[in-house]
Amino acid sequence: VDSYDVTVEEDLGEIQLIKIEKRKYWYQDDWYLKYITVKTPVGDYLEFPCYRWITDEKEVVLRDGRAKLPRDDKTQILKQHRRKELESRQKMYRWKEWHPGFPLSIDAHSHSELPRDIQFDNEKGIDFILNYTKAMENLYVNRFMHMFQSSWSDFADFERIFVRISNTISEYVMQHWREDFMFGYQFLNGCNPVLIRRCTEIPKKLPVTMDMVECSLERNLTLEEEVKQGNIFIVDYELLDGVDANKTDPCTIQYLAAPICLLYKNLEKKIVPIAIQLGQKPGPDNPIFLPSDATYDWLLAKIWVRSSDFHIHQTVTHLLRTHLVSEVFSIAMFRQLPAVHPLFKLLVPHMRFTIAINTKAREQLICECGLFDKANATGGGGHVQMVQKAMKDLTYSSLCFPEEIKAKGMDSKEDIPYYYYRDDGIKVWEAIKSFAEDVIHIYYESDEVVCEDVELQAFVKDIYVYGMRGVKASGFPKMIRTRETLAEYLTVIMFTTSAQHAAVNFGQYDWCSWIPNAPPTMRCPPPTEKGTVTIEQIVESLPDRGRSCWHLGAVWALSQFQDKELFLGVYPDEHFVERPVKEAMAKFRKNLDEIVNTITERNKNKKLPYYYLSPDRIPNSVAV
Numbered sequence: 001v002d003s004y005d006v007t008v009e010e011d012l013g014e015i016q017l018i019k020i021e022k023r024k025y026w027y028q029d030d031w032y033l034k035y036i037t038v039k040t041p042v043g044d045y046l047e048f049p050c051y052r053w054i055t056d057e058k059e060v061v062l063r064d065g066r067a068k069l070p071r072d073d074k075t076q077i078l079k080q081h082r083r084k085e086l087e088s089r090q091k092m093y094r095w096k097e098w099h100p101g102f103p104l105s106i107d108a109h110s111h112s113e114l115p116r117d118i119q120f121d122n123e124k125g126i127d128f129i130l131n132y133t134k135a136m137e138n139l140y141v142n143r144f145m146h147m148f149q150s151s152w153s154d155f156a157d158f159e160r161i162f163v164r165i166s167n168t169i170s171e172y173v174m175q176h177w178r179e180d181f182m183f184g185y186q187f188l189n190g191c192n193p194v195l196i197r198r199c200t201e202i203p204k205k206l207p208v209t210m211d212m213v214e215c216s217l218e219r220n221l222t223l224e225e226e227v228k229q230g231n232i233f234i235v236d237y238e239l240l241d242g243v244d245a246n247k248t249d250p251c252t253i254q255y256l257a258a259p260i261c262l263l264y265k266n267l268e269k270k271i272v273p274i275a276i277q278l279g280q281k282p283g284p285d286n287p288i289f290l291p292s293d294a295t296y297d298w299l300l301a302k303i304w305v306r307s308s309d310f311h312i313h314q315t316v317t318h319l320l321r322t323h324l325v326s327e328v329f330s331i332a333m334f335r336q337l338p339a340v341h342p343l344f345k346l347l348v349p350h351m352r353f354t355i356a357i358n359t360k361a362r363e364q365l366i367c368e369c370g371l372f373d374k375a376n377a378t379g380g381g382g383h384v385q386m387v388q389k390a391m392k393d394l395t396y397s398s399l400c401f402p403e404e405i406k407a408k409g410m411d412s413k414e415d416i417p418y419y420y421y422r423d424d425g426i427k428v429w430e431a432i433k434s435f436a437e438d439v440i441h442i443y444y445e446s447d448e449v450v451c452e453d454v455e456l457q458a459f460v461k462d463i464y465v466y467g468m469r470g471v472k473a474s475g476f477p478k479m480i481r482t483r484e485t486l487a488e489y490l491t492v493i494m495f496t497t498s499a500q501h502a503a504v505n506f507g508q509y510d511w512c513s514w515i516p517n518a519p520p521t522m523r524c525p526p527p528t529e530k531g532t533v534t535i536e537q538i539v540e541s542l543p544d545r546g547r548s549c550w551h552l553g554a555v556w557a558l559s560q561f562q563d564k565e566l567f568l569g570v571y572p573d574e575h576f577v578e579r580p581v582k583e584a585m586a587k588f589r590k591n592l593d594e595i596v597n598t599i600t601e602r603n604k605n606k607k608l609p610y611y612y613l614s615p616d617r618i619p620n621s622v623a624v
Helices: 076-092 128-138 155-161 169-176 180-189 210-216 223-228 295-336 342-351 354-364 371-375 382-393 401-407 420-443 447-452 454-467 483-505 508-512 535-541 545-558 579-603
Strands: 017-020 031-039 045-054 060-063 232-236 260-265 271-277
Touching: 017 031, 017 045, 017 076, 045 060, 060 076, 076 295, 169 180, 169 508, 180 271, 180 295, 180 420, 210 260, 210 271, 223 232, 271 295, 295 342, 295 354, 295 382, 295 454, 295 483, 295 535, 342 420, 342 483, 371 545, 401 420, 401 483, 420 483, 420 579, 447 454, 447 483, 508 545
Parallel strands: none
Antiparallel strands: 017 060, 031 045, 232 260, 260 271
16 A cells, blocks of 8 residues: 655645546556545545556546546546547447357467456466366376377276365265266256246156056056156257268267256155257157166266256356346446446456457357367367357346246146255345345436446447347347336346355366266267167266366366455445445345355255355355
8 A cells, every 4th residue: 555645736626536647667467446535624434446457558537546437527537538548448449249149258379468457367277278288287197198099998987087085076976977866856956957947837848648657656656647746857958950960080979969858856856867868859769768777878868968967058048148148238338337336346257368368269268179178079060059058047037036937837846846956045145135226226316227227228238239239039128118127137247246156166076086977078879769779878978087077177177266255245346435325235245144144054964965056155246
């Protein structure tokens, strides 16, 4: 902290702006300025937040920390400052299409091209190539990393690269992955708990008969009656149908499937699989596999579902619906909301490093010949096709957590008691929404004020036009007219960038490190008949040693928190200075602490605790 005395000849009156500039020394020395506090001759203290890098000889003009809407600025000098800031930001933060049909992203080829303010402090820390290689060293699997095409000898052989971290979920998965209960449980509380839905009628493309599943049903009802009573669930991987498998390695042919899986809620209210068809078109060469089939037939069918689930999880649930969507929110915020806007102050902690991590991913991970191609059957372009297909389901209502759970028929706690993702997610959603409402009521005294806020409306329009590509069916609003709608809109943004990402990201090592439970690729086509599968065939289908190691390095690196991670509700940068907002933040933190206590209590003595949506494990933003 540096203090300076400034002597002036006359009374300055109310201080509107502060200008600051940095002179260049002999070498480039960027300076990160947090804030300036001015003590006036009468003893008042004024806060001028900055939280930016001052890099060259340009002057930076700061306003004091009180949040102001456009209508609050009466003087020309303040209106002009507001306009200039947005003009310069719009030049720096430009939209660009990375692939046709994708949400638009930042116009930068590499991390170093990004505006300094949104770069990582230490670029080495997020070098994927470095991190994955380091992960493989830490996991002691680097001796296998070049052994492509070399198969493991049996399931136990996978243990040679499996790291035992005592008493964790991953070890429990390794011990129980073959069990139907474990398979069903992951649809509720694994790292992709977003696909399962209640089945209201058996689709024609899955011709399951009562004879097939009778021995799995426990209520002496017909299949139709079970469906009517709401005991049948379905997961359909239709999106993978027609997606090209990875052809980047001519020595290994890789395969994808688009299975349909039927599940049943048994008398213990546990969800278990009762039928699996590995392709979308029924026929003699696409049999329906059942728990009553030969052990290895049924096991291989479940492995194919787990592999398909891994692909949808990585590309749709994780990449598209958290990373790319959060980047859209982030770019729109920088382009349309000046630093003095209350919504900029509210949202900026939830955008920390998001554009940077995505730019780095496009540079090294999901680009042509990137790391993603090494071990994944959807590498080499399949993941691009998947995002393009998944855009039609990327709707505003599907990002509203409680609404999406309800739309899937998964909202009854009494009916489906072990769905912790839903229970914790709704608690966190409500806490964020209550915080958003508190902040809105401080700055917007009526719906009319919301309608008149031109900057807010430009922000919303940017998200709709560039993020959602102006697709009406996305249901994204083009304009916001009420405080209520605004509260929901801000909750969608803050929840997606924090809780939703945490729920689908940080469990990846737990659930995907035991390779047979989440194979990133399959090396034999799906079986077309029953009664022929052997253990040897299953091991031949699973990833080879090299791909297994790259996969392990990836899920380990992706599951780590950042150094100095900031968790939900922790806002060390004081963008807001007013007391009512600080009180709203304190209330928010108190609500989050109560959720942490509830979750900790529930998880006590559980063999499979669920903690991904505990607020003390939810980073504020998508930064890994």
